[in-house]
Amino acid sequence: MNGRNKSRKGGSGRDAGGFVALPWAVLDSPAYAALSVHAKALLLEVARQYVRDNNGRLLLSRAYMEKRGWKSSDMLTKAKRELLDGGFVHETVKGHRPNKASWYAVTWQSLDRHPGYDEGAVETFVRSAYGRNRALKNASLRPPHGTGGPSIAPPHGTGEPSPVPPHGPIKADFAPFSVPPHGHHLEMPSPCLQPTH
Template sequence: MRKRNKNKPNHTGRNPTSRFARLDHRLLNSPAYRALSVAARALLVELTMLDNGENNGSLYLSIRDAAGRLGMADLSAVRCAFDELQELGFIEMTEDASFHVKVAEKSRARCWRLTWLAGPGRKGPSMTFVERQPPPGTKAHRRMERGLRALKAFRKDRDTGRLPVLDSDTMGGN
């Protein structure tokens, strides 16, 4: 009997040793996503990595742990990233932090749900971020406008066959 290579896909096309974090293009192209700071985008990826397909709504991540995962020392910047994600509808808190509970009983960290994925009990996604935008005149609104302009320019160049990489002579087209 031959041993099967664990890194190769099985007969259904799945790889049992590899997982991926799913970020849908509806999410990535939304005005709300374009309004996120870099720290909030990175935090969104970290929260997505905690999801295993069955635990959305039970994603425990504290500000301190998030700072460690992001490689950030400024806890207030991480707190602001959590606030951004909540305000723009990407995450919802399902359980607040609790410091009065003994260590062995349950986690003290806040518990989160990703709004574009199905929640506990097969509750469908709320997709709250689709209808949210930052208020006009804010830094986030200006970031959103710049991001949407850049995305529109990219799509126009792609559709006309003028992608910057294809038009560049740095790729060795003597």
């Protein structure tokens, strides 16, 4: 046994301990190629947390990621948004202040069931969303401007329609014209028959 193998268990060919398994389908996808360097780094961080039965309870909070070396809150927020928009992660619990963190799942693994998920989290999970049409991407459980229901009124209110057209009532004139408005066509010479000077 040479010195290289002393720290390895059973000659497995790698260092002992767990490892991050990212499928080639993820790394070779156009969505992955479009990610920023920071989003790719964050993807490794969230993949590191997956351990067989916790997909849906992964953390990307500022407090947790700060321990992993992420010092910029803005950078973390932007990278997290890229992963959500790209379909790599799915939000299962919406966090809120002061001390409830959001939970996430990676989409290249099946979602593990848990009673603590927000309503609709299981139904909206899309497996392999990073490789599908952008319209199917996983997104946040709530739209960015809140959860208000769709308006049932037109954007300018529900005013009664005006009884007359906007430019006033149309006056009917049923008297027949004896001559067309530009003269009788039989009395107008053809342009080709007019004398030239």
